[in-house]
Amino acid sequence: MxxxxxxxxxxxxxxxxxxxxxxxxxxxxxxxxxxxxxxxxxxxxxxxxxxxxxxxxxxxxxxxxxxxxxxxxxxxxxxxxxxxxxxxxxxxxxxxxxxxxxxxxxxxxxxxxxxxxxxxxxxxxxxxxxxxxxxxxxxxLYVMPLDEDVVSFELDLAYKDCIVDGDTSSLWHIAKAIHKLEFSFGVIPNIKAKGKSALKVVDILNRMQVEEPVDSSNTGVPEINTIILLDREVDMVTPMCFPLTYEGILDEVLRINNGAVELDASIMGAQQDGKKMKVPLNSSDKLYKEIRDLQFGVVMQILREKAMSMKQDYAEISTTRTVSELKDFVKKLNSLPEVSRHINLAQHLFAFTSKASFSGRLDIEQTILECQAYDICFEYIEEMIHKQEPIVNVLRVLVLFSITNGGLVKKHFDYLRRELLHSYGFEHMFTLNNLEKAGLFKKQEAKGNWPNINRALKLLVDENDPSNPSDISYIFSGYAPLSIRLVQHAIRSGWHPIEEILKLLPGPHLELKRGGYSNVSSLDTARSIPASLERTMDGHRTLVLVVFIGGVTLGEISALRFLSSQEGMGYDFIVGTTKVVNGDTLLETLMSNAS
Structure with missing residues (x-):
């Protein structure tokens, strides 16, 4: 394929x-x-x-x-x-x-x-x-289509550059990429942005439109109605959580890179020990497109049913009489490689998800997100360090703990910092300093805002039925990604009703209309213009470009696909991102060996 x-x-x-x-x-x-x-x-x-x-x-x-x-x-x-x-x-x-x-x-x-x-x-x-x-x-090469609904700007260090090093050169690249899209699809009339970097991108984009204007008479009605720009810094909770979708777990266990995983050929049933092979994972694979955004348990059930159905088809081949029956059988036979490919992958993932350590990890995440049992969470992290678990695993839980608590009390902060350096080596001083600069591991100065944000945006939802979910929270075991809740509010009624909550999140925000396909040269003149996202009345679906500055997770992409598929939802989403990331890959850019 x-x-x-x-x-x-x-x-x-x-x-x-x-x-x-x-x-x-x-x-x-x-x-x-x-x-x-x-x-x-x-x-x-x-x-x-x-x-x-x-x-x-x-x-x-x-x-x-x-x-x-x-x-x-x-x-x-x-x-x-x-x-x-x-x-x-x-x-x-x-x-x-x-x-x-x-x-x-x-x-x-x-x-x-x-x-x-x-x-x-x-x-x-x-x-x-x-x-x-x-x-x-x-x-x-500013824009790289990864799939039908995802484009990447391939800036894998954008988060570290902007947040830790203060290097904003990637923001010019992002604005250039968006402007390039506008030359093809028209000037985007509505802009919503949250975060310091997002606002800078909007400013650069508006200046580009003045210096090198897109001629709206050539492009006609803009194909993209709205762009929503979000700094990764606004929501660092979501990347630290473990997704439960098939695609999300594939990425966490095997690392999807440029739409493919590289793995031992033996996992795919090939008799080639030690040989590596690449397995493409994108919409070209019809079965993958059907199952990638579903919870892994549901995917296992679907694959089991498909395998049983094929077994039955083979049993019936001896009774096949007509040409049309034979044709139907051959058609089913053509989908066999896809089914066997995903059965092999799912078996490999099941060996990982069936471990007690996996369910333990999900339990502690839930406890941290609920801001319950501070001492139990602290001891869990301490135990991870003493067991010498991979440092990136420890840091993911630690960062989640620190963000949701608004930091750690000085005594605990100093203790965990010391333990990490003793256990993993003093070369990680650089890593911990970067985490501090990014505000991901810090001393608590005041009670955190997480409980208020959580309550106001309904981020923790009682379990959906995973086989028929009604909310995006099914992706992360009852947690609705904060970033996607912001997108939901943006398209429903704009951000004005949640203004006070937005102020609790990092960075400024704005909503503006670029009137008529106008050339707004500065944000100062545009900040006050309200912008509501209107659905077209003629049955067409409104297209929204959601841009993540610093990376997007596959869980967030699944959440946007889920929203788009809901009955009565007249929006399609395209994701633009500096890179597709997960908690590990994001933290690794902050670690001492990142180049």
Missing amino acids: AQIPNLDNAPLNLSSLREQSQRELLNILKSVRGRKCVVIDPKLSGSLSLLIQTSLLKESDAELRHLSSERLQTECSKVLYIVRSQLNLMKLISSNIQNDISKGLQKEYFIYFVPRRTVVCEKILEEEKIHKMVTIGEYP
Whole structure:
């Protein structure tokens, strides 16, 4: 099955965006005539695999390599680097070119920056005395469709950059990506934003519309009615919780990266011990699309029923008489690979979810979210440290505990900090400092706002029937993701009725209309304009783009899909994100070994 997702059923014409990016890439390859060695930044290879088949790249007379610290061995006289604008990558490229020079090799070098060149990177090339030997260009890949309803800006360090390092360069990229969408689909008339970074993105976006206006006479009525921008900082509770959907658990256990998981072939029933294989996971797989947002227990039941049905079909094949009966059987046979693929994956996940430690983890999460039994929660974290559980597991529970309590009392804060450093090594001083800077692990200065937020937004809901849920809380075992509750309020009646609750969450907020497809140059002139999200009256569904600055979890994506599927809900959602994350991957960017 192709790894490139099928976008035919997307609520926006994302295929045209992808085709444009494909053309731009192929034009870059064609611009370097003759045989060439194309050296790709490893962090980009996953993204590019969602964009274009490797065979198409090779057809451009290209030999493909990954950029690494090892010397580049190639007979090609032309070397084309496709890389992000990262300083460490400039050092690797410089080292490769200097190695060629020392051997007396004469080659042509091309560096294409994704999505744009930076002065700092060019300065490094100058310092390394190779800038005159390279031709520099840009590959403006700002938006990457991951699936029918998800686009990524592929900025995996955006949360750390903005919150810990104070580096807001990623916000320009996000605004540029949204502006690029507007050139294709029209100026988005309604904006809602919550969080410091979200407001900065709106400001940059409005300035871009003044400097490089989208001509509304070309685009017609905007296809996207509203954009809701949310800082990840506004809701750091949700990523720390463990999702119970099939897709969410797959990601937590096996890590979905660029729409695929890499795992041992033996898990998929192949007789190849030690061999790795990639399993694509996107809407192109019809069964996956049907089950990914359901609770894992429900998925197990569905797969069991499908397996039983197939067994019965096989038993009946001997009595098949007519051609049409045979055709029906063959049709069912075609879905067999999908069913067996997901049965194998589900069996692997079941080995994880059936452990006592898993249910223990869910229980402690629930207790923390309810702000009950402070001492029991504290002792649970203490025990995790003493058992030497993976540090990222400990930090997830600790961060959840700290946020919901508005921090830890000084005595407990100092004690856990000391225990973590003794157990996991003093190199994690850097990690803990980053967590403090981000406000994720801190000393309690006053009682936290979590109980008030929880009550006002009805975040804890009595268990839904998992096979027929009525609320988004089914995704996290009775907890409704705070971020998605904000989206629900935004589309129902705007944020004005929950103004006081929004003030308890990090960062400012705004709602504005960009009147007529107007050019509002500054937020100051636009802040006071109310914006309500109106559903179209002619039966069309209203399209809402929800942008997460700092990452979105698969649980939140499932929650938006659930909302969209509800009867009487006239909205479709497209998710835009700096990266698809989970609690582990988000915290790992703050850890000392994150690069």
